[in-house]
Amino acid sequence: MIIHSLELKNFRNHKSFSAEFDSRCMFFSGRNGAGKTNILEAIYFLTYGKSFRTHVMTNMINHEAKESIITANYVDNSGIHHTILAEIGKKKRFLWMIKRYDRFRPSSDISSAWIFCNKIIC
Numbered sequence: 857m858i859i860h861s862l863e864l865k866n867f868r869n870h871k872s873f874s875a876e877f878d879s880r881c882m883f884f885s886g887r888n889g890a891g892k893t894n895i896l897e898a899i900y901f902l903t904y905g906k907s908f909r910t911h912v913m914t915n916m917i918n919h920e921a922k923e924s925i926i927t928a929n930y931v932d933n934s935g936i937h938h939t940i941l942a943e944i945g946k947k948k949r950f951l952w953m954i955k956r957y958d959r960f961r962p963s964s965d966i967s968s969a970w971i972f973c974n975k976i977i978c
Contacts, residue, residue, distance in 0.1 A: 859899065860937075861929045866921035867944075868894040898926045902940055905950070916944050 864873040869891045875882075884892050893909075897916070900908050907916060917924040923945035931937050941951040 857930045857932050859928055859930045861927075862895070862898065863925075863927040864895070864898055865925040866918040867898055867924045867926055868916055868918060870894060871918055871920070899928070901944075902926055902928050902942055905942075905948070913944055913948060 859877055861876045862874065864870045867873070869889070873891070873895070875895075884895070886892055897907055897909055901916070907913075910916065923943055926942045926944075927939065929937065929939050943949045943951075
């Protein structure tokens with residue numbers, strides 16, 4: 857699958873984060889503690905329904921909030937566009953939708969530290 861966009865609300869240190877990806881490799885850079893690994897953790901959480909860093913769900917919620925929301929738009933191997941949304945609060949909840957999109961517009965101003973080749977093999 858290919859991820860086109862990712863949005864985080866109150867996920868770890870990200871009060872609000874959004875990015876649009878294209879099919880090329882993306883490069884994120886930032887100082888220690890900026891939240892680069894948190895972006896990978898959010899994608900992992902949407903894929904597997906759990907964190908690779910903690911077993912305590914509430915650790916993924918920003919300390920100033922009661923819930924966290926992760927949303928991603930992606931295209932599966934059949935070319936169908938999907939949106940998946942995960943809410944993390946007292947319970948976790950996933951919402952999966954199929955949407956038809958004509959085109960995504962990748963952002964050219966992503967400025968924040970890892971190289972991300974935008975293909976996840978499930």
